[in-house]
Amino acid sequence: MKQIFDQHRRRFFGVAAGTVAVGLGVIELARAESESPQPSVTNASFGALKQIDAGVLNVGYAEMGPAGGPVAILLHGWPYDIYAFVDVAPILAQAGYRVIVPYLRGYGTTRFLSGETPRNGEPAAMAVDIIALMDALNIRKAVVAGFDWGARTADIIAALWPERCQALVSVSGYLISSQAAGSAPLPPQAELQWWYQFYFATERGRIGYEKYTHDFAKLIWKLASPQWKFDDATFDRSAAAFDNKDHVAIVIHNYRWRLGLAQGEPKYEHVEKRLAAAPVIDVPTITLEGDANGAPHPDVSAYAKKFSGHYEHRLITGGIGHNLPQEAPKAFAKAVVDADRA
Template sequence: MSEITTIQANGLEFGCLTAGPATGPLALLLHGFPDTPHSWRHLSSALAERGYRVAAPYMRGYAPTSPPADGAYQTGALAADANALHEALGGDDSAVLIGHDWGAAAVYGALAAEPGRWRRAVTMALPPINAMLESFFSYEQLKRSFYIFLFQTPLAEMALDEGFVAGLWRDWSPGHDEDLSPVFAALGSPENKAAAIGYYRAMLDPSRHLPRYAAAQEAAGAVGTVPLLYLHGADDGCLGVDVIGMDGGLMKHLPSGSRAEVIADAGHFLQVEQPAKVNGAVLDWL
């Protein structure tokens, strides 16, 4: 991927990594927590080789992308960012949208809010919220999700240091050794840490939701109409594969014509753990 370029969209300056021919169909790749666009390096190269114009932004508040002045981190804001980036990058109805973790949440909202912008989509490691509500509150999953509840407290900013981030990666993708220096840089300032935590605070506190994103927020809970491929690592230590209903429950929460697949020998960050398998599944789907 290229050096970081700056894209103005939805009132923010997004740092963005790009690849591929300038005339190709847009492929927008959205990362999650605690992560950066560097995790898309394998998929980005594969998409560029197929002629896609790849853009992988740093999500709002992850340096060098600016934190929003209004402090909005609700899912509706993330969805609005995705659609605004489509506009700013000159995308058309041949564009595809791919998201991992929080990036997946943005994908669901963006597709439901403005489906005409996107031809197909891929999400990884986070199904639609309604697909996992029944199983999320199991004892084992609540243990995995301790950080969500920690982030609701005043201790969050103190806890979110390099050791904490490295520990999450170690637990979520067992056996995978990743260079986390890009993640440490993206969360390097107090403002960046507050932004990453802000996603989780907005997740559980509707009083943090801004009216300007109300429509996109409501759309984020809808199934949508754009077919998508859902991928989940078999050894995901963040969200257990047992929680997401791969035995059939998941599909009723995905648009008609969608597909779901478990990636063997992969944890939460499956796109860097098993790039050949993930790239193959994505390219076949697209």
């Protein structure tokens, strides 16, 4: 039975009364409370990253937790990187999870294996990348969780490859769309929120993003999370991921594709056709929203019926913006565990 759970009405303080069953035993997990914005730098690093060939990419990723534990794959968005999960991953690892946090194509240490591969940012390609990563790592099934581009990628995996998805955690809910849906005009106020999408549609915008990548990303961070008091060290740690030589091309293609101004690759057409039908997601799902999300996002009423299995929605309070896992890591980690248990 579906349940729309408003976390604003409940407050979790202290430790959980119960215990969480995971593959390696029964481990107590502290309950996530409604959180204030986190200190800018808590865990400084994931430590040494790993690399693996997967599909068309050599993927850079962080890994934490026991090799034999249930798997959680955490997916970042734009303009963010794996450090959005630097405080989430240790919580899940301590709870017995094998945590995989990959750089998406165009970010960090992830590279294309061939210079001939199109620098394609369409949603289907990113989802196929993660399925290829799971295959390369011999991961049959995982809890898939993300925000922004990462949430969209997680949604697609849950919708089209449910046999690979143990459960789903998605910030801002159901983000599957299509070029046809993207062609429909929105009310002026809503269009205003997508200003950068129209900027990127121009050659001026491509050149501007290439020239001012870090300044642009920092502006988006501030607009999307207006109450998050991150410092320069926190931003700079993530901004290094944008120095990837394919970053600009991937970002520009992603937003132009959404507006129908750029084509995808023929090999992904069958995936995009299935996504254009807005498939229902039936794996156990928890959607999250921050109470101070300054980025464009749908209201829960617009997407709640797209989830046909066990479903909860949680509003995370305390001035939490778009980068929810970094701003409220306990709440995000708790959602991963709870979705897995559903």
